[in-house]
Amino acid sequence: MTPHSLTYILLTYNQRDTVKAAVESALAQDVQPMEIVISDDCSSDGTFAEIEAAVSGYSGPHHVILNHNPENLGLAGNLAQVHDLSTGDIIVAAAGDDLSEPQRCQRILETFVKEDPLLLCSYAKVIDPAGQPVSGNFRTALFYGDGWTVKQVARSKSLYIGATGAWHRSLYAGFGPMAPGTYEDLVLGFRAALHGRVAVINEDLVSYRLGLGITSSDAYLADVASFKTRRLNGFLAQKAVMHQREADAREFGLSEQSPVMRVLKKEQRKAELGISYYQDTSSAFVEKALRHPVLMLATVRAERRRTRKFMASHKPAE
Known part of the structure; x- marks a missing residue:
């Protein structure tokens, strides 16, 4: 098999307080x-200055490319x-509020060579905004289970x-x-x-920060208004995702009558x-x-x- 080339992409946006550690974990990859492509999406809080400081003087083996979008493009943009700036055939994703273990890229490379997937994921240590461990079962996502069908994936x-x-780059480009x-x-x-x-790599290769940016959960919301805004934004994203999946299924060659398309x-x-x-x-809701x-x-x-569940969990202590 042809040796793989790797690109580690670090996407950042208004993460000034955590981005230095995120950059350092990228530079420290033992592979x-x-x-390494670090792309800041027009942050307004000094995140890009922190990135520039973090890579200043770096003389290690990895090739670093910095990009600062002049206007906010959103995650997809x-x-x-x-993808346009990078050249590696394996894309390793990271965000400016998360940390990668030093062996993460090496384990990813080994798995691509051994199993030839188009996409892989691993487990993660979940931490709060202060970096402390968060308790709970965070291995409930579909791919972490024993088996799944494409219909289940379409719904998930x-x-x-x-x-x-x-x-693999072809998964995006295709x-x-x-x-x-x-x-x-x-x-x-x-x-x-x-x-x-x-x-799936059955190892904790990332420290995933819950409670900041798009990773926020209901537990970190302040009031019912913010909860409702989050729910609305979630449904807007769900609609966009399902529309994209439908286009991808059609591109893949599924018929309009296929069970996956109906889902x-x-x-x-x-x-x-x-x-x-x-x-x-x-x-208006009832009419629709x-x-x-x-x-x-x-x-x-x-x-x-x-x-009701949100309100019960946010009752002030008596």
């Missing part, structure tokens, strides 16, 4: 000389930018921890750039599942109802939802239950 909103992902509002783990994971070429269309309808629930007036009464009832029940 063959590789390309920034990802397209680093949690395939793997995105901060642990790596993929289907084309992702649409705005989508996330790489949910799109690239689906693409790899269509080909049946997904691998994707249903998930888009569910996302549209969720958007309407949080964005429209009650009467009556076209799909079963999905309407499921949406109302689920969102009311989520809201």
Whole structure:
């Protein structure tokens, strides 16, 4: 097999307080000389200055490329930018608030050589904004289970921890750039599942920071208004992801009548109802939802239950 070349991509946005450690963990990768592309998406908090300081004077084996977008492109746009700037056939993903173990890239390289996946992921140590361990089971995403079907992948909103992902360049280039509002783990994971070429490394190779940026969870939200905004944004992203998956499934060659296509269309309808629930007036929501009464009832029940659970968990102590 032809030796693989690696590109480590570090995507950053308004992560001034954590980006120095993220850059240092990239530079410290114990692997063959590789390309490191650090792309800041027009941060407004001094993140790029921290990046420049962190790489200043670096004389190690890896080749570092810095990019600062003059305007904010969003995750999908920034990802397209680093793909254009990079040359490696294996892309190792990282964010400016997470840390990679020194052996991460070497383990990824070994797995690509041994198993020839299009995408792989690993487990992660989950930490809070202060860097302290977070308790809980974070291995519930679909790819961490014993088996899955493409229909299950099409429906899933949690395939793997995105901060642990790596993929072959052809997985991105073969289907084309992702649409705005989508996330790489949910799109690239689906693409790899269509080909049946997904691998999992059963090791904690990343420290994944929960509670900052797009990794925030409900536990870190301040009030009901922020909870509702998060739910609306989640449904908007879900719609974008399902639309992208539908386009990718069509590009892959699935027919419009295939079970996977039917799943994707249903998930888009569910996302549209969720958007309407949080964005429209009650009467406008009912008017739209009556076209799909079963999905309407499921949406109302689920969102009311989520809201009650959030409010109960945020009651002030007596």
